[in-house]
Amino acid sequence: MGYISVSQFAEKYGISERTARNYCAAGKIEGAFLIGKTWNIPDEAVLPQKGKTKISPLLTRLRDEKASKLKGGIYHRTQIDLTYNSNHIEGSRLTKEQTRYIFETNTLGITTENTDIDDIIETVNHFRCIDYIIDHATERITEPHIKQLHYILKSNTSDSRKSWFAVGEYKKLANEVDGETTVEPKDVHRHIKTLLTEFYTNKEITFDNILDFHVQFERIHPFQDGNGRVGRLLAFWQCLQKRFVPFIVTDELRLFYYRGIQNWGRIDGFLRDTCLTAQDEYKALLDYFKIKY
Secondary structure (H helix, E strand, O other): OEOOOHHHHHHOOOHHHHHHHHHHHHHOOOEEEEOOOOOEEEOOOOOOOOOOOOOHHHHHHHHHHHHHHOOHHHHHHHHHHHHHHHHHHHHOOOOOOHHHHHHOOOHOOOOOOOOOOHHHHHHHHHHHHHHHHHHHHOOOOOOHHHHHHHHHOOOOOOOHHHOOOOOOOOOOOEEEEEOEEEHHHHHHHHHHHHHHHHOOOOOOHHHHHHHHHHHHHHOOOOOOOOOHHHHHHHHHHHHHHHHOOOOOOOHHHHHHHHHHHHHHHOOOOOHHHHHHHHHHHHHHHHHOOOOOO
């Protein structure tokens, strides 16, 4: 863990240095300590929340079921549906039943000679990513949060053993998506910082703001691989945080989803309608489990 100064913390979150020092003095920044007259703040420290954060009935249920290890509830179903579909969109060959079996038993069950070890590892890692966003859902998303999701997702994969692949860090090499250029590695930090700042400066965050964030994140393509899954996890996080019903893009909606991202800014309805369809499917689950929204 590294440490940053008061001025660096203030710049990171767009607050005054005086406010940052007051947070430190009041013990509102976890891990901050004083050496002489200088405050040292953990580089992963987050901005203190103002007032009491309202937690949705869904987030309350997810946290309760996660803590109690309840099987067969909305937490169980979300882990399987979100992990299977998000991984499958990116080429995983594990079936939904194999995904379910891994989550329920921590073993793989029936395999074939074509079973990819990375598919198994990334499935387990994705379960941990969902736990991470449930635990941190009320916190303002920061760059360390985004990097941590990538670190969890890609740890112990074959990619993590490549010298040019940065697990939990922004890409080192230029990449493209669907033939389109993305942000150069040297500019990723600046673009992500701007994206986060603009998202949280909206006076009232709308569903379209979440979709726009997702599209811009994918167009930046900050990591060497894993951008789609991290992006969809962030969208789920933002929905929980802002009390919108989350959505899970299913494999059946994949082509409509890609079309929506490509056309966002010209025909926003393509992505909006696709995600609202996915949201309706999640609402049906909430109705079944009698969770208010």
